Amino acid sequence: MPELPEVETVRRGLVPALEGRRILSVQQNRADLRFPFPAGFADRLTGRRVLRIDRRAKYLLIRLDGDLTLLSHLGMSGRYSIEAEQGAVQPGDFVHAAPANPRHDHVVLHVEGGVTIRYNDPRRFGFMDLFERDSDSPYLAGLGPEPNENRFSGAYLSEVLTGRRTPIKSALLDQKIVAGLGNIYVCEALHRSGISPRRLASSIPGRRAERLAPVVRSVIDEAIAAGGSTLRDFAAADGALGYFQHRFRAYGREGEACATEGCSGTIGRIVQSSRSTFFCPSCQR
Template sequence: MPELPEVETTRQGIAPHCEGRTVTRVTVRNPKLRWPVPDDLAARLEGQTIRAVDRRAKYMFLVFDRGTVIVHLGMSGSLRVITDNTPPLTHDHIDLVLDSGITLRFNDPRRFGCWLWTDAPLTHPLIAHLGPEPLSGDFNGPLLFRLSRGKQTPVKSFLMDNRVVVGVGNIYANEALFKAGIHPRRKAGRISLDRYHRLAEAVRETLSAAILMGGTTLRDFVNSDGKPGYFAQSLLVYGRGGESCKHCGSPLKEIRMNNRSTVYCPKCQR
């Protein structure tokens, strides 16, 4: 699933091609996404100019003068900038043709994504109750400490709760907890303020590095052959169960938590 760094990398990649451009044609080939694409999407967008491409958590906002399209990539979706006459593929569900001649194309094989129209994106039910952005000043150790008091849930699950902080998906939760030296099964309410300071910094460090690497390893957002660059080459624990810890050399353990792979070092993480 695309996580926050991949969504932010996508936003950064498409924004220069879209901002300030007017939509000349909208083609919806399959409206049956996680929530149906509005029947009047083309009527709302054609003739409007994209003023900004923003992001909140894993949602992207295509901001127009008279409203906003909320875009989510779902489990396996992508947004591509098409500059040639590449024909749409089976799972290319939506095209926005811009006055520059390029096409913003949405591909979603599993159809778990969304394209929704709203006049007030920040108060939309999908957005309104989200926690702070992990790279903002609102996210810090004292916040985690305060929200965790009395919590019996494992800290990994706590960290992945979008009401606590947005965008810390499974991969990056594994990595941040390793950097902070915290066992993923430790109860959230039993972690000290000092350790939450370290965890908040580890989250910021991990996500910032992933966004930077996504940008530098991305071949191209133009045409249909580019793929976002993921953080795999720098992962310390995720996907490395049974391999040696890069810090102490001990074998990394892999367990399942909430049906997700969780990898940690039994020596470095307590």
Template sequence: MPELPEVETVRRGLSPVVEGARIARADIRRDGLRWPFPERMADRLTGARVLRLGRRSKYLLADLDTGETLIIHLGMSGRMLISGHRLGAFHHDHPAPAKHDHVVLDMDNGARVTFNDPRRFGAMDLCPTAALHDHKLIRVLGPEPLGNSFNGTYLNATLSRRNSPIKAALLDQGIVAGLGNIYVCEVLHRAGIHPARKAARIAPARRATLVPIIRDVLSEAIESGGSSLRDYRQADGDLGYFQHSFRVYGREGEPCVTQGCTGKIRRITQSGRSTFYCAQCQR
């Protein structure tokens, strides 16, 4: 599933195309994806101007001049693809409709934004912009890891009350929004913390170091365009490249890259997910 860096990369790709543009036509080709689409979705989108394209955790948020916000979740395999608009030195013509093109937005600037989702685990919803923070998908989210409210004091206090493994705690979207399996594995390796350690039993000074490490890992991933695993692509169809910088994720049996460490990467299963770590330098 795309994590924060992938969603932020998609947002940055879509922003110059859709912000300020009006949706000339919304073509909704099915009743819903993971959940049913909102009532009259095509009518409510057609004619609306996109004032701002933001992101909250793993959700894209398109604020419309109708007073509503379009909430988009990419799910396991969702992609937002741009055509008919010049991206850098290239111009992408509109492709023929594909089997899994579920929502197509034709903008008044000639661009087309297509939501393609083979597995149909994505989601879209519309809600009043003024009530966005109370939406069931948004109100449960913790602070953004790249925002000011996410700091050492907050994380220390929160983790001190958690008896769950540190990996599970960091995956809790109510503690920190947007982190997923890939980047938590990478963060814990850089921090030298074993993924099965109980969060509350980690020394406060070590817990506090997680904040800058989380910021660094996410920022590096965003600059690399995210990680292209399975179905993920950027909005212009390009691949992300952060997977070439993975220290542990997907590297079971390979040597640890930490200088001076002679260990090898191991894999365990936590809550049904694969965890990659080095038993020698993560304690």
């Protein structure tokens, strides 16, 4: 599932194609994705101008005139693609994914300037919603700080993890504690900070929290700079594949030598909350 860096990469790809442009028409090819589309979905979008595109956690927030917001979650296989008039510049200049199968184009936006934005989602685990105020959206309610916000710090982690009797891996995946983190980047951050994913969250406050918070931030910033990680279906809005996966030190490396300097351990895998956790039992304590 695309995590914060992948969604941020998509947001940045959509900005030059959508911001400031009016949506001329909307082609809605089915009644639902993971959930049904809002009533009057296509009609409510038609004629609106895109003011800006934000992101909160793993959600794209397309801000429209008339105080309307289009919220989009990519699910596991959702992707946006941009088609512009011949000669138009599109962002991205590295390896490109194969074109998405058009039979899975579920929403198509025809925008001013000859731009077409397609939302393609073979598995249909993504979804879209419309609302007027962020406080009205149940998807945004109760989200914790972003990992690259100033509010996310060692002191903050010490406060929210005190007394929690759940593994730190599970705690970091709780969107009410920190918004946008997913399995890949939690595995990477715990490995780089030398903290075992099996350690109880209640043992993190203090010295370990001060070590963990900046590592989480640096992993996210590094992944955004790399365009995210390409695992199976993810591609940016221009079709470009992310390449942070080439920097993985733990995720997906079961049986390989630990990359931590001076460590002779081997990356192992356990299952926590039905998800694979990759870590080094030698240097993560």
